[in-house]
Every structure is written in C-alpha cells, then in structure tokens.
Amino acid sequence: MRKNKPRTLLDKTEPYLWILPSVILMAIFIIVPIGSVFQMAFSEVNKAGIIKGFAGFENFEKVLTSSKFALVLKNTAVWTVCVVVISTVLGFILALLLNNAFKGRKIARAIVVFPWATTLVIQASVWKFIINTDYGALNTLLKTFGIIEANINWTPTPAAYFAWEIACGIFVTIPFVCFTALSGLQSIDSSYYEAADIDGATYWQKLFKITIPLVKPSLTVATVLNIIYVFNSFPIIWTITKGDPASRTDTIVTYLYKLAFLNSKQGQAAAVSVIGFLILLACASVYMVSTLKKGDE
Template identity: 50%
Template sequence: MKVNGTDVEIPLSQQKDIQTVRKRRKKIVLGPYLWLLPSVLLIFTVVLYPIIELLITSVSDMSLSGLRKGFIGLENFKTLFKDATFIKVLKNTLIWTVAVVGISTVLSLGIASLLNQEFPGRRFVRATLIVPWAVSTIITAVIWKWILDFNYGTLNLMLSKLGIIEKNIYWLADPVLSFPLMIVVGIFVTIPFTSFIFLSGLQSIPSSLYESASVDGANSIKSFFYITLPQLKPALTVSTVLNTIYVFNSFPIIWAITKGDPINRTDLVTTYLYKLAFQENKMGEAAAVSVISFILLLSFALFYLKLVTRKGD
C-alpha cells in the first residue's frame, strides 16, 4: 500500500482497518450534502427555476396565450421605458417606498422608545400595536377603503360632525388626495413591524451605558444620538432592508382600495405588472417589469449593506 507516495508493506488486517476508516470519512463528508439535497432541490424548483423562466420570458416575444414566439432581446424593456405610464408608475413606487419606509422608521423609533419605558398597561399597549400587522393586509386595506368611502366612510362622517367639512370629499377619486392617503395606509400597516424590531433592539442595550452617560453629564438627546442610535444599527439595518423589500412589493393595499386609479395615479410596479400580465396579456413586458424591480431591490440592498458596513468599519 502507498503512504504519502511511498510503497510500504502493511499487514492485511491493518489495510482493512485503513480502508474502513476511509469509507467512514467519505460517508461523513457526503452525509451533510445528502441531508441538504432536498432543500436545494426545493429552492431550485420554487425560486431559481421561476427566476430563470422570468428572465427568458422578459427577452421573448410572447403570444396572447402566454406561449413564446421567439427571442427579441431587450425590446420589452425598450417598450416599457418609452411608455409614459410606466415612468409615472416607477416614480410612484419610488416615492411610495421612500415615504412609507422613512416616515414609519422615524415614528417607530419614537413608539419603540415609549414602549420601552415602564408605565401602567404597557403589555396591553404592546399587544394592541401588533394587531394591524398580525391581521391580514387585505383585511386592513378593505377596512380603510370603507373608512375613506364617499357615501358611508367614517372619515367624512367625523369631519362633518366636527364642522371641518360641509360636504363629503371623494378621497379615493381625487388625484391629489388618493396617493398621499395610500401612503398613510402603508405607514399604518408598517409601523407595528418596525416598532417591534426597534423595541427588541432597545431592550438589548445595557442600562449601564445610560447610567455612565448620565454620570458624565449627558442629557437624553445626547444619550439618544451617541448610545441608542449606534446600538440600534443592527436593528435599523434589518428593518430598513426588509421593510424596503416589503413596501416596494406591496400589492394588497393599492389593489384592494383603488386598483391604481384614478388614471394610474396610485399604481405601483406590482399593480401595474398585474394589469400588464392578466388584463392586457402582455406577458413579456410584465416579466420585464419584474426584472427591473428585482434589479432595483438588489441594487438597493447591496448598496445599503455596503454603506452600513463601511460606516461600521
């Protein structure tokens, strides 16, 4: 038997022992991969294969029945960027994402700081806060649709009782009011998620840091900027990335309340994609919209994580 490239005479019994050890090592090496194989196959089937199909569809000429007629390169993308409606929808989506994520993050920091304090009924307030997030988004959206209804909405009723308005307002049909109201609904749905992420981060900050800061003469504002925010950086990173992806891909809120009306004023990329694919049967352009959305989200996530990591270093 060769050992390190040199012929060495080894008794037969020892040779069998060595072969047994080698077989066991091979089993140990292959064992974890065999356990991972079902998960890898599932990921390929559910995630990777649809992505590959999406990319192929985005550069193909698709029939009305959804069949590929041939390769057309980037024509679907060119058609989209020549469409004024798509440019408007893309701007809507960017404004929607920045506004909802930014405002909900600021408000959630204040709410989480409040919930981190000791006060009577704190458990009840925490449980109440999570309700809008725990309830299905489509149910919340439908409730808001009725709140904003012209004839039966409670918002018009309350404002009328308070004497603020004399006649009912078309909240959802007004091009000026509809989109800001959708942002308000998005913030309402998002706040519980971000608040509890920040609350978990606040509870992990040692109280000794604040005690040391107070001894050194730091007030609450300095403690917030020099202790709380730096310690919350991991929570802020997770919240910002996940919340941006979630808000950017939001579909139920807009579709349940306005369906993108009036005149595409409240359309987002997701609702516009749905209309292209299932109402206008433009599968190639719809796939191109999905690819553009994926590139935008991936670019943001990589840029933000690199920025946060660099600041941390």
C-alpha cells in the same frame, strides 16, 4: 486524554446533507421562478402566455418607451421612500416608548401588533371605507360630532388618493419596524446608560451616542426588508385604486399585473418585473453594504 477521531466522509458531508433540503426548496421556489421570469422577459409571448421564441430586448424597449413607465417608476420611488422612511422613524419612536416600563405595557405592545397581524386586503378595504365620500366612516364621525355639515371628498385628486395609500402603507409597516427596533433596544446592556448617567449625559446624548448606534444593525435589517416588501406591495394600491386614474397611482407591481392579466402582454409584464428586480437588488445591496461597512468602522 481523549484522542480526536479522524473525520470520515460522512462527517464531512453531514452539514451539506442537513442544508440540502433548504437548498432544494430555494432552488424550486426562488431560483426557478426568477429564471422563468427572465426567460419570459426575453421571449416573444402570445396573448395566452405561451412562449413563441426569442425576442431579445424587444419587451424591454416597448416598456421603456411607453408613456406610462416613467410615471410608474416615479410613483414607485415616492411610495417606497415615503412608506419606508416615515414608518422607520415612527416605528423607532414607538419602540422607544414601548421600551419604557409603564403600566399596561404588555397590552400596548399587543395592540401595536394588530395592524401587522391583519391581512393587507382587509386593512386596505377598511381604509377605503373610512375615506369614502358618500358613506365613509370619517365623514360620518365628523358629522356626528358636528365638525362638518356636508360630506367632504377626501380624495379629490389622484395625489390625494396616493397620499391615503401611503398613509395606509405606513400604518401597516410601523409594527414590523417597532418590534425589530424593540428587540434591538432590549439587547442594549443597561451599564452603558448607567455609565452615561454618571458622566452627566443628557437624554439626547444617550439617544444619539448609545441607543441609535447600537440599534442600527436591527434597523438596517428592518429597512432592507421593508424596502423589498414595500416596493413589491400589491394589495393596498390594488384594493384602494387599482392604480387608477390613468396610472396616476400605479406602482411597478400593479402596472405589471395590469399588463399581464388585463392587457395580455405577459412578455412586457415580465420585462417590468425584471427591471423592478434589478432596481431592488441594486438599492438593497448599496444600502446594506454601505450601512454595515460604516457599522464595522
């Protein structure tokens, strides 16, 4: 019989030594930048971005009383909810389709990855080109097929522009949801479905009683990550409209970029960033805690 050796100091500290590099990296690349944004938000910052002293809540007050901020918050909510909800629904449906055995499934799965694998700026530029009134691919295609005679302005209002941006956001987010859901679907034991078949369950009963509850943890993680990614997404809106006209398509991230780098108000930009961070933290925490709690029950 082998006796257990007493644990040495090295044994006790070894796990901490292994995770130390990750902790140091996180401290340098996550905690320090967050700390400096908070510091800037509560500071008087000159136009060149140099901190000149403590300003209390002055930057927050200026941001919250600005005529634009309510509009920007509303846009951010619409943008995040629409992109996350619609891409989650469509991504899940696509995952169900790709989970079936059919000829060319591997190719179909590879094609779904393409929008995800391409840079967002390129994706957004392509969408901008497609919907352009004067030389856009959509008008050219419709004219070639004789469906329209004259060019159509696909973006006559700011709301129309925003809808196209949301469509682009959904298009690039679907692959992530799809593959997360697909990994969840593939981990479901087939014996559940066999038992359900013996009991005479319909397709919808199997979907709602077996598939969705078992895929839920994967979808929860995908949704939380998506809320963070989409809320903070910059390239799509910046490439297509730069938040114009008059902030009608601005979200928090494009708005704070304009404040910081076009308007030289870096203190206010940092305050917007802190507000965004807190909103995100609250939303993600509430969603994750409530969903996982229900899952445990």
